[in-house]
Amino acid sequence: MKPSETSAAWTSQRNGDKLAFAFDLGNASSPAGSFSSVGCAASCHSNLGSSVMYPSSGKVDIWNWDLALSSPLGYAVDMVANTDSLSHDNGNRLYYRNSNGNTGRSGPAYEWDGSTQTVTLPNGQSSILDPAFYLFNKTAFIGNIQRGDSIYQSATPPGDCVSCHGSVGQGGSSSIINTISQNKKSRAALMASMDNIADMAPYWLPLSQQDRDDIVAYLRGLSGVPGYYLNTPDGSNADIKAISNLTPIQVKNAMLPVTNVHTVYQLLITRKLNTTNTDDAQFDLTTQRSYTFGVALMDNDGKNHIGSLKETLIFK
Ligand code: HEC
Numbered sequence: 001m002k003p004s005e006t007s008a009a010w011t012s013q014r015n016g017d018k019l020a021f022a023f024d025l026g027n028a029s030s031p032a033g034s035f036s037s038v039g040c041a042a043s044c045h046s047n048l049g050s051s052v053m054y055p056s057s058g059k060v061d062i063w064n065w066d067l068a069l070s071s072p073l074g075y076a077v078d079m080v081a082n083t084d085s086l087s088h089d090n091g092n093r094l095y096y097r098n099s100n101g102n103t104g105r106s107g108p109a110y111e112w113d114g115s116t117q118t119v120t121l122p123n124g125q126s127s128i129l130d131p132a133f134y135l136f137n138k139t140a141f142i143g144n145i146q147r148g149d150s151i152y153q154s155a156t157p158p159g160d161c162v163s164c165h166g167s168v169g170q171g172g173s174s175s176i177i178n179t180i181s182q183n184k185k186s187r188a189a190l191m192a193s194m195d196n197i198a199d200m201a202p203y204w205l206p207l208s209q210q211d212r213d214d215i216v217a218y219l220r221g222l223s224g225v226p227g228y229y230l231n232t233p234d235g236s237n238a239d240i241k242a243i244s245n246l247t248p249i250q251v252k253n254a255m256l257p258v259t260n261v262h263t264v265y266q267l268l269i270t271r272k273l274n275t276t277n278t279d280d281a282q283f284d285l286t287t288q289r290s291y292t293f294g295v296a297l298m299d300n301d302g303k304n305h306i307g308s309l310k311e312t313l314i315f316k
Contacts, residue, residue: 091235
């Protein structure tokens with residue numbers, strides 16, 4: 001679903017593949033009924049027809065695997081929906097908003113620092129996160145985007161980048177520079193590369209360091225900066241582990257502005273029956289062998305999801 005806001009400021013769609021489970025955590029209920037009788041309808045929509053994810057009493061444990069925000073680090077997000085909020089479990093979270101202000105439209109606080117983003121997954125394997133999509137090793141985002149824009153668009157050099165690369169980096173007599181692949185270069189590497197392009201010398205070399213930083217801030221705006229940065233979770237946020245056979249190529253295809261072409265992939269989610277954390281549903285097989293739960297699937301779309309309201313998990 002397209003957001004109704006304008007695209008005049010920074011924006012992030014928050015779309016991506018997600019798979020969410022909901023388990024009762026303290027007798028959740030809504031006008032639709034109790035969790036044990038109606039499943040997810042007790043948790044997700046206290047006012048039926050609204051998209052508010054809160055029960056009207058009790059709490060619900062939400063397990064949310066997210067292609068962009070939890071999968072790269074090998075987890076599913078662990079959350080609790082209670083009567084007035086949907087909040088993360090205790091501990092360091094898997095991701096934080098990459099914003100320098102109070103809203104997602106304020107612009108990024110961080111960008112990639114240029115170092116290889118090697119992470120250790122909960123299963124002990126290591127993985128390298130592609131900076132085109134994921135922000136993990138970060139440094140402060142610097143530069144004045146508006147100033148960079150005006151130097152970029154100036155009618156005469158220095159600046160005047162528009163004459164070869166187009167008004168929004170879409171390309172012209174020279175290359176397209178507004179693609180996410182630009183994020184594979186750190187700020188320093190991108191500047192060094194520009195220093196060495198002979199055609200660009202009169203336009204780029206006379207600029208001050210401040211001018212250059214402002215232009216790169218503008219270029220980052222054109223190519224996009226991850227709207228969240230990832231973080232190694234701990235405490236109750238590290239309870240739900242996930243492995244999938246999703247490859248970066250499939251992720252890349254899913255993010256291209258064409259139809260969603262990624263094919264089938266599989267996902268294995270594991271969690272201890274008893275985490276001993278108070279913000280988790282526990283499974284005590286000595287007292288109870290069947291548990292009501294709900295499941296929802298988001299196919300590259302956070303708002304329109306399909307779900308089953310009531311499922312039963314039976315331990316045999
Ligand atoms: C006279 C034409 C011209 C102008 C003006 C120009 N460039 Fe370029 N730019 C090039 C050429 C040529 C390349 C090399 C790639 C290609 O062949 O298109 C390039 C490449 C780039 C790249 C890609 C570098 C990389 O390693 O990925 C960036 C970014 C870039 N230019 C930014 C700018 C900025 C910012 C300005 C304004 C200060 C600017 N360019 C002005 C011709 C130009």
